[in-house]
Amino acid sequence: MTRQFLFSGFGGQGILFAGKFVAYKGLMDGKNVSWLPSYGPEMRGGTASCGVIVGDETVGSPIVSTPDVLVAMNLPSLDKYESTVAPGGIIFVDSTLVSRPVNRTDVTVYAIPATQMASDNGTPTLANMILVGKILKVLNDFEDDSVRAALGKVVSAKRADMLEVNLNAMKLGADY
Amino acid sequence: MKGNEAIAEAAIIAGCRHYFGYPITPQTEIAAYMAKRMPKIGGTFLQAESEIAAINMVYGVASTGLRVMTSSSSPGISLKGEGLSYLAGADLPALVVNVQRGGPGLGGIQPSQSDYFQATRSGGHGDFRMIVLAPSSVQEMAELTVKGFELADQYRMTAMILADGTMGQMMEPVALDLDVKPMPEKQWATTGTKMNRPHNIVNSLFLDPAALEQTNFERFERYKFIEENETMYEEYLTDDAEIVIAAFGIAARVSKNAIDEARKQGIKVGMIRPITLWPFPVAPFRKAADKAKAFISVELSMGQMIEDVRLAIDCKAPVTLCNRVGGMIPSPEQVLESIRQTAASLGGAN
Numbered sequence: 001m002t003r004q005f006l007f008s009g010f011g012g013q014g015i016l017f018a019g020k021f022v023a024y025k026g027l028m029d030g031k032n033v034s035w036l037p038s039y040g041p042e043m044r045g046g047t048a049s050c051g052v053i054v055g056d057e058t059v060g061s062p063i064v065s066t067p068d069v070l071v072a073m074n075l076p077s078l079d080k081y082e083s084t085v086a087p088g089g090i091i092f093v094d095s096t097l098v099s100r101p102v103n104r105t106d107v108t109v110y111a112i113p114a115t116q117m118a119s120d121n122g123t124p125t126l127a128n129m130i131l132v133g134k135i136l137k138v139l140n141d142f143e144d145d146s147v148r149a150a151l152g153k154v155v156s157a158k159r160a161d162m163l164e165v166n167l168n169a170m171k172l173g174a175d176y
Numbered sequence: 177m178k179g180n181e182a183i184a185e186a187a188i189i190a191g192c193r194h195y196f197g198y199p200i201t202p203q204t205e206i207a208a209y210m211a212k213r214m215p216k217i218g219g220t221f222l223q224a225e226s227e228i229a230a231i232n233m234v235y236g237v238a239s240t241g242l243r244v245m246t247s248s249s250s251p252g253i254s255l256k257g258e259g260l261s262y263l264a265g266a267d268l269p270a271l272v273v274n275v276q277r278g279g280p281g282l283g284g285i286q287p288s289q290s291d292y293f294q295a296t297r298s299g300g301h302g303d304f305r306m307i308v309l310a311p312s313s314v315q316e317m318a319e320l321t322v323k324g325f326e327l328a329d330q331y332r333m334t335a336m337i338l339a340d341g342t343m344g345q346m347m348e349p350v351a352l353d354l355d356v357k358p359m360p361e362k363q364w365a366t367t368g369t370k371m372n373r374p375h376n377i378v379n380s381l382f383l384d385p386a387a388l389e390q391t392n393f394e395r396f397e398r399y400k401f402i403e404e405n406e407t408m409y410e411e412y413l414t415d416d417a418e419i420v421i422a423a424f425g426i427a428a429r430v431s432k433n434a435i436d437e438a439r440k441q442g443i444k445v446g447m448i449r450p451i452t453l454w455p456f457p458v459a460p461f462r463k464a465a466d467k468a469k470a471f472i473s474v475e476l477s478m479g480q481m482i483e484d485v486r487l488a489i490d491c492k493a494p495v496t497l498c499n500r501v502g503g504m505i506p507s508p509e510q511v512l513e514s515i516r517q518t519a520a521s522l523g524g525a526n
Binding site: 032040065 | 285
């Protein structure tokens with residue numbers, strides 16, 4: 001099967017990083033993957049998004065227009081992308097920053113106060129990875145080995161200490 | 177790896193040690209990658225003061241016979257037009273990358289394919305061609321970069337990678353165990369006579385019209401040989417196709433999704449994906465036109481490649497355009513709708 005992810009939020013929330021991790025995780029699991037960022041004139045505080053496709057078949061179009069999984073880390077992202085989610089899909093929202101409930105009734109919704117949890121955990125920049133932890137858990141995809149291998153690909157070698165920190169944030173999300 | 181990074185690394189693998197460029201979205205990762213890598217391997221990365229300066233630096237290094245490249249995006253490529261023409265006039269090999277964005281003018285920064293005419297017809301003044309390679313995956317960004325250097329050296333001309341913002345920005349797995357042929361000997365290069373051979377002169381100025389005519393004739397003999405020997409393309413489900421899509425780069429990726437869906441609905445549709453845009457792969461289109469009843473050209477332009485499709489099939493079948501422009505990309509649904517409409521007009525399955 002092929003699964004299309006759309007990660008969206010403010011620039012600076014680690015949207016592209018989260019997407020990159022999920023793509024590398026797929027690669028470590030032997031899947032075909034693609035990762036396509038929005039590359040508009042975005043900057044910290046602006047909007048950011050990226051589409052990730054993970055599947056058994058070769059990836060055709062890398063453009064995610066009807067995501068199976070939407071991650072909305074702020075309200076504008078939910079407003080913009082809620083209607084695009086495939087029926088039966090899953091929406092993950094950062095409920096610390098998204099004040100309204102999801103209106104769609106044909107999707108599964110997980111509301112996680114990721115920003116608050118990240119802040120309480122002393123790692124305020126890792127709300128993205130808390131959400132990713134939850135996603136992998138929900139998708140039954142949280143295996144330690146490939147998670148570590150994928151983290152090794154996206155965490156800079158100079159900051160190897162961040163690997164455990166990221167992993168802990170993901171576990172926090174998975175256990176929520 | 178990002179497509180842009182794949183181009184940069186493949187260029188290094190191909191033996192390129194000289195890169196000159198000027199930043200412009202969406203290809204700046206190429207320059208950034210080169211800036212990081214070149215100093216470590218004894219190469220040269222230089223951010224020129226302008227695109228025009230960069231292409232003339234390419235001219236200089238190309239004259240010495242070394243592998244050299246520059247990269248830019250649409251407006252920057254226009255600025256390089258003069259240099260591209262001089263490279264052609266002096267028969268110098270070089271690799272030029274265009275990661276296209278929407279135009280005309282400064283346009284936008286989102287993906288486009290609207291520099292097709294510029295790349296395949298003329299990158300500058302005078303009678304000349306460039307070999308134009310159109311990657312459709314990050315893997316091909318790498319492979320065609322190597323191929324581009326090889327073809328440029330073989331035929332002493334510019335090879336251009338014509339990609340788009342999507343190809344440049346997207347990440348996909350890429351295998352970098354690339355085969356690189358040994359570089360041909362370049363007896364024309366200006367490497368110093370060491371006092372034991374006549375001077376080699378690199379020049380594009382020929383004031384004697386008869387002599388200039390002769391250089392053009394000789395160059396076009398070479399172009400004819402290239403047209404006969406160097407076309408590259410990929411066919412997808414064309415064997416029984418009644419409708420054939422023509423698409424390259426990102427448009428081919430989108431079209432493939434639409435074709436798979438249309439096949440499920442019983443529509444016999446396939447695709448010819450040109451990998452060389454010049455020389456255009458005329459033969460597979462001509463062959464397809466014997467059986468196919470209609471063609472669709474899917475492009476991120478107002479219809480540029482469609483002219484080559486029509487020429488290739490001698491207008492034996494109708495060719496319609498399915499497009500988005502300005503940085504927008506056709507969705508698989510739009511392409512599917514175009515396929516369905518075409519199928520309906522043929523009175524076939526729908």
